Each structure stands twice: as C-alpha cells, then as structure tokens.
Amino acid sequence: MTIIKHELRQGKVSFLIWTGAIGFLLAVCVFLFPEMKNEMERVNDLFSSMGSFTAAFGMDQVNFGTLIGYYAVECGNVLGLGGAFYAALVAVNTLSKEERERTAEFLFTHPVSRIRVLTEKGLAVLIQITAMNLIICVLSVGSMTVIGEEIPWKELSLLHLAYYLLQIELAGICFGISAFIKKGSAGIGLGIAALLYFLNLIANITETADFLKYITPFAYCEGADIVADGSLDGTRILIGMAVALLGVGGAYLQYNRKDLHG
Amino acid sequence: MALNLTIDKGEFFGFIGPNGAGKSTTIRLLLGLISPTSGNAQILGNDIQKEKQTILQHVGYLPSEAAFYPGMKVKEVLSLSAALRKKNCTKEAQKLCERLELDPSRKVDELSFGNRKKVSIVCALQSTPSLLILDEPTGGLDPLMQREFFEILKEQNQQGATIFLSSHVLSEIQRNCTRAAIIREGSIIACDSVDTLAKTNAKRITVHGHVNLEGLEGVRDRIHANGTIRFLYSGNWNRLLQTLSAGSISDLTISEPDLEEIFLHYYERAGDPV
Numbered sequence: 001m002t003i004i005k006h007e008l009r010q011g012k013v014s015f016l017i018w019t020g021a022i023g024f025l026l027a028v029c030v031f032l033f034p035e036m037k038n039e040m041e042r043v044n045d046l047f048s049s050m051g052s053f054t055a056a057f058g059m060d061q062v063n064f065g066t067l068i069g070y071y072a073v074e075c076g077n078v079l080g081l082g083g084a085f086y087a088a089l090v091a092v093n094t095l096s097k098e099e100r101e102r103t104a105e106f107l108f109t110h111p112v113s114r115i116r117v118l119t120e121k122g123l124a125v126l127i128q129i130t131a132m133n134l135i136i137c138v139l140s141v142g143s144m145t146v147i148g149e150e151i152p153w154k155e156l157s158l159l160h161l162a163y164y165l166l167q168i169e170l171a172g173i174c175f176g177i178s179a180f181i182k183k184g185s186a187g188i189g190l191g192i193a194a195l196l197y198f199l200n201l202i203a204n205i206t207e208t209a210d211f212l213k214y215i216t217p218f219a220y221c222e223g224a225d226i227v228a229d230g231s232l233d234g235t236r237i238l239i240g241m242a243v244a245l246l247g248v249g250g251a252y253l254q255y256n257r258k259d260l261h262g
Numbered sequence: 263m264a265l266n267l268t269i270d271k272g273e274f275f276g277f278i279g280p281n282g283a284g285k286s287t288t289i290r291l292l293l294g295l296i297s298p299t300s301g302n303a304q305i306l307g308n309d310i311q312k313e314k315q316t317i318l319q320h321v322g323y324l325p326s327e328a329a330f331y332p333g334m335k336v337k338e339v340l341s342l343s344a345a346l347r348k349k350n351c352t353k354e355a356q357k358l359c360e361r362l363e364l365d366p367s368r369k370v371d372e373l374s375f376g377n378r379k380k381v382s383i384v385c386a387l388q389s390t391p392s393l394l395i396l397d398e399p400t401g402g403l404d405p406l407m408q409r410e411f412f413e414i415l416k417e418q419n420q421q422g423a424t425i426f427l428s429s430h431v432l433s434e435i436q437r438n439c440t441r442a443a444i445i446r447e448g449s450i451i452a453c454d455s456v457d458t459l460a461k462t463n464a465k466r467i468t469v470h471g472h473v474n475l476e477g478l479e480g481v482r483d484r485i486h487a488n489g490t491i492r493f494l495y496s497g498n499w500n501r502l503l504q505t506l507s508a509g510s511i512s513d514l515t516i517s518e519p520d521l522e523e524i525f526l527h528y529y530e531r532a533g534d535p536v
Contacts, residue, residue, distance in 0.1 A: 102329035
C-alpha cells in the first residue's frame, strides 16, 4: 500500500488537471446541447454532408437530435482522446520515471521486491484511471440533469464502460513499454494514443482498412455503433484486454530481470 | 569485474579506488540493482540474488548522488523510506536531523547538494541497520558536518553495525577505517588493515639543498620546488646516504608516506601510472 499511496500522491496534480479538463469540456458540450437541439435540422444536414469527415467520426449513424446521439460523437471524442492520453501518460511514466529521474536507486534499495513495486504501481494506474472515469461519469450525469434532459442510462453506461476499457488497454500497452524505456516516455505514450485514434478514423473512412478496427481500441468505443447496437463489441474488447494483459505481463518479465541505472 | 572480498561483521571497511574503478558497480551488484554475469556474493549470510529483500531489510545505503521524488518535503521522504521498511523511525530520524542540522519541513527540491546528502544520510541511518553501505558519503558536506557524520558512524559501528565505506578520499578512509581494499579496473589489487596498507618499504624523503639523484635506483614521485626535493624511496639505503652525503644539504626529513601515496604506489605497481 505504501507505493500505491506514494504514486497517487505523486500523480495528484496531473490527475486533477486531466480530470478537471475532460470533465469541464464534457460539461460544456452537454450544456450546448439545448441550443443545438433547437437547430437540429440544420445541424444534422451539416454533419451528414461532410463526406469522409462525417464517416470518420461516425456522424452518419447518429441522430444529433437526441442527447445520446449528440453525446456519443461530441463528448465521445473529448473523453475518448483525453482519457486515452491521460491513461497512456500515467502508465508509460510509472516505471520509466524511476530511472529517468534517478529515483530507482532510492526505491529499489529498500526492502521491496520488484514484483511488489510493479503490482502497486499497476494498481495505482488503475485507481487513477477508474477514479477519473467515475468523476467524469458523475459530472456528465450531473450536467445532463442540469439541462433537464432525461438520462439515457443504458447507452451512457455502455459508452463510458467502452472508454474505460479503452483506457485500460492503452494503459496495459504503455505499462509494458514503460518497463523497457527510461527516456521519451511521454512522447511514446501520447504518440501511441494518437496513432490508435487516427487508425480508427482511417478504418471509418475506408472499408479496405476495416481490419484496423481489430487493432485500435477506439473501434469498440465507436459511440455511433454503441448507440445503434445497444451493446459493446465483445470480440474486439476481448482482443483489447488480451493485448493489455500482454503489456502487463511483458512489464513483469522485463522489469524483473532489468539492470537498473539511476 | 572479478572481485574476491570478505568483510567481517562489525568492521569499518574502506573501499578505495579512483572514478571508474568499479566501486559503485560493486555496490549496485551487492544491492541487487544490477545482476552479476557470473559469481555470487553473500551479505549477512544471505545470497544477494535469492534473498535480496532479507538483505535490504538490514542494509542502509547512502548513494553518491541523492535523488528524491519531486515536490516532497524532507520529512515525507524520511517517512516514505521508513514505511518501505515497515518501521517507525520517527525518533531516530528526529535525532539525526538535529545532529546534522537538517530542517525536515523543507522541500527536497529546494535543498543544496550538501543538504540533500544529509537527507540520504538520515534515510540510510534512521532504521539503525546492521550494515551500512556508503558510496562517496561526504561529497557536499562541510568539514564540520563531515566530522559529525563520522562521529555518528563510529557510534553505530560501536553498537555493532558493519560499515562499508566507498571513497576516493583516502584521508577519510585512513582516519576512520580499520581495514581497506583497493580496487582497480574491477579487481582488488590490495586488501589489508589500513595500518598494514600504509606500511611499505618506501619512505617519503624531503631534502632541503642540492643533491644529484641521477642514477639512484628506487626513486619515485620526485618533485623539485623552492630548493626542496621530495620523493618516495624504496631502494638501497646505503646508496641513498652516499648520494645525499655527496650533495649540499641543509635539512633532511624521512617519514612514512600517507595512504594517498600508498594508493598511487599500488596503482603504479599494477602498471597503470595515475
């Protein structure tokens, strides 16, 4: 528990900034909905006539006249990208920072096994991601209540669950990478999150790149699909969780035999 | 690296070598930060690879360069260190902070190099470990603090702690350690009591006046300055006296060389002039 508490304390500022920023943007998006609803015909026409851009963001499959349709695309992008960036950053830094900031010597000359450090650090990442998602859920539901809309509990829960799983997958991958590197971790984390996001956009635009939907976790977070199907894509999620486990397993294998410098 | 080294319980042991000789690598191996490619080592009867946690429970380590987590106060770093050892070290930490004049309420980011060193010292000593491994411990400490630090070490040593002091400051090894090893390119080239290491056939000769040392065998480290000639001599004493009597000398001193000179002597003997 000591390392979990320490990690949470160390990541407090970053957590507050990311959670605050994503929560604020989501709330602003929700608060804009009543105005958008009044101009729905024009908005629907506008959003459905942007060619590839429309397909890329799944705007051809949802009705902007409904709160969940609007939320799935507008808020989905904020939470999807923001949450992915945060999860990637936290996870990719968690192990690499010890060598980069030369604190590995301090930590690992105390009687703590590397397995314990990895486990507690991994749990700290999970706690931060979970806490961020819970706070954002509350803010989201709160802002929907404020604008007087009926809350689409099922779709909203599925959407938020999908984004949570996306963040877990990315965190798993980045946790694995974190065990191998000591410098440039932020760039790698953000780069991977951005790359997977754009792979999903490409997959949405062209059918020939449909296979990318089995690579990028953003595919199972497609708000339009979730709203339309009323369920999550189990296969893609299973693949994603397997990848996350591989990342975590890789971290244990590598970090346990790694020579630590700094 | 290929080291053979045994240190007895309760010893105040010095580990000497210049930068890059392998002192820190040896320590990092002993603490399990890096793995050996071959060989083995035991600390307090425990294998360094198989029983790392048991070893670290009894070891206090002072690194040559102290790095701490950003944004933490001194007292938070000390608490974290104690918590990782699952020990309550509050009283000992307070005592050490007072003796080393370290303010626990300050942020570690704002501390000077010397004060950061003090934080490391308190971290290493607050759990009163059975073995203290100190890597260049006095860097950044002023002379008064160095004296206080070695006082604390001597007290811990008298209470039974074994101390492994790695340093290239030979005077602090000579003053404080009972035994020492000299490391060169990853190998021990000498290991004995400090007194024995300091004893050598060579003597430090200081001559005021004029004397011609050409052709005299066993002369090393010759320095001419302001009418004074200083050199280490390990040759035939009759030949030296004959050579000196042929010169014009106003004063002559023959003394034991200090450990620094011995150290250089070992390095030169190993074929690598320093």
